[in-house]
Amino acid sequence: MIRLRNLLGCGGRVAISLGLHIVLSEATVEQWNSYSAVNVMKLGDKMLLRNGTFKEIKEHYDTTLDEPPFKSLPSIQYIKPDILKPSSTEVMTVTPWLAPVVWTGTFDRDILNWEFERKNHTIGVTVFALGGYWKLLKSFLESADKFFMIGHRVIYYVYTDQPQKVKCISIHKDRKCKIYKTSSYDSKARIFMQRMEILHLDIKRKLIDVHYLVCADVDLVFHNDVGVEVLGDLVATLHPWFYRANRDSFTYERNPLSQAYIPIDEGDFYYQANFFAGTVQEIYRLTKCCDKAIKTDDSNGIVAVFHDESHFNKYLLYHKPTKILSPEYIWNWGVHRTSEIKTVRIIHGQKDM
Numbered sequence: 001m002i003r004l005r006n007l008l009g010c011g012g013r014v015a016i017s018l019g020l021h022i023v024l025s026e027a028t029v030e031q032w033n034s035y036s037a038v039n040v041m042k043l044g045d046k047m048l049l050r051n052g053t054f055k056e057i058k059e060h061y062d063t064t065l066d067e068p069p070f071k072s073l074p075s076i077q078y079i080k081p082d083i084l085k086p087s088s089t090e091v092m093t094v095t096p097w098l099a100p101v102v103w104t105g106t107f108d109r110d111i112l113n114w115e116f117e118r119k120n121h122t123i124g125v126t127v128f129a130l131g132g133y134w135k136l137l138k139s140f141l142e143s144a145d146k147f148f149m150i151g152h153r154v155i156y157y158v159y160t161d162q163p164q165k166v167k168c169i170s171i172h173k174d175r176k177c178k179i180y181k182t183s184s185y186d187s188k189a190r191i192f193m194q195r196m197e198i199l200h201l202d203i204k205r206k207l208i209d210v211h212y213l214v215c216a217d218v219d220l221v222f223h224n225d226v227g228v229e230v231l232g233d234l235v236a237t238l239h240p241w242f243y244r245a246n247r248d249s250f251t252y253e254r255n256p257l258s259q260a261y262i263p264i265d266e267g268d269f270y271y272q273a274n275f276f277a278g279t280v281q282e283i284y285r286l287t288k289c290c291d292k293a294i295k296t297d298d299s300n301g302i303v304a305v306f307h308d309e310s311h312f313n314k315y316l317l318y319h320k321p322t323k324i325l326s327p328e329y330i331w332n333w334g335v336h337r338t339s340e341i342k343t344v345r346i347i348h349g350q351k352d353m
């Protein structure tokens with residue numbers, strides 16, 4: 001029996017269940033038994049376009065529901081969680097919409113790794129390095145090899161206008177690096193705008209083909225372990241300059257004519273656009289939506305105050321992240337460090353070119 005999970009992606013699963021609902025409400029099962037599976041499976045994954053009746057497929061679906069979804073691993077030992085003991089008394093660890101906020105001390109990476117390994121997912125990282133910024137790639141990739149997702153399958157997707165220079169940078173032998181050539185741009189604003197477009201188009205073209213995707217700026221240096229705790233459906237990082245600030249001091253776009261506009265009495269947090277993550281589907285939705293908003297602004301002669309970051313913040317206000325990373329994840333040495341910043345994990349803003 002081929003497992004259903006091999007046949008269906010997330011979309012396929014939804015389509016099948018939708019298919020069943022439509023089918024059962026509009027025709028009897030007997031009627032549908034005589035239909036070719038092809039008709040039904042147009043709703044689902046192409047791999048299911050095989051000869052078989054609806055009955056066979058329904059039976060297959062029912063059987064596979066009872067199978068364990070992921071590989072089983074030997075159990076691991078860890079300290080029992082104590083429900084009466086908060087993971088932090090200093091900081092918020094869950095938002096009002098029930099998204100966890102990841103701080104050092106709030107998670108056990110061994111448990112997370114064990115759970116992740118059962119699912120056997122690949123993690124992609126996109127990074128853009130155009131113009132003189134290609135020189136930052138070496139420290140980005142070398143530090144990622146040392147601290148990022150150790151023990152997991154990682155693919156780096158490097159976008160650059162100078163692929164020949166990038167090829168010379170050596171990366172860890174167990175990791176793949178795909179280099180995609182992009183056009184050169186004179187202005188930074190153009191680069192920020194293009195990134196959103198390139199990302200959603202390449203996800204659609206399957207040039208980026210992973211389960212989880214992390215989108216990072218090249219002027220980041222990994223300083224301590226960053227693991228699967230940063231993965232989730234839609235994950236954003238708190239900005240170190242603003243995490244203690246009130247919403248009226250956030251540098252959101254305040255021009256009501258811009259697509260990125262956020263009124264002064266709205267906003268949860270100020271997120272940085274230089275490190276975000278999610279499933280590839282969620283990153284597709286985010287980048288496509290931001291790209292559309294940036295282009296609408298462009299056609300009206302508007303450039304949002306912090307470019308893609310303004311649009312990113314607008315998107316996340318109305319599509320709440322399912323996980324938030326503390327500023328430990330993207331720290332800037334220019335910010336006064338207080339006691340809640342226990343482990344600086346990634347450093348931003350040291351452009352040593």
Ligand SMILES: CC(=O)N[C@H]1[C@@H](OP(=O)(O)OP(=O)(O)OC[C@H]2O[C@@H](n3ccc(=O)[nH]c3=O)[C@H](O)[C@@H]2O)O[C@H](CO)[C@H](O)[C@@H]1O
Pocket residue numbers: 127128129130131132133134188191192216217218219273274305306307308309310349
């Ligand atoms: C003042 C300003 O605009 N700040 C924006 C910029 O902060 P930053 O001042 O940190 O921007 P930056 O210079 O790091 O540029 C952002 C990223 O674009 C890429 N890049 C940029 C220029 C270039 O010539 N070549 C190149 O490859 C590279 O990946 C870089 O890390 O970026 C953030 C997104 O991450 C936000 O959008 C910020 O609002």
Ligand SMILES: [Mn+2]
Pocket residue numbers: 217219274348349
């Ligand atoms: Mn930067």
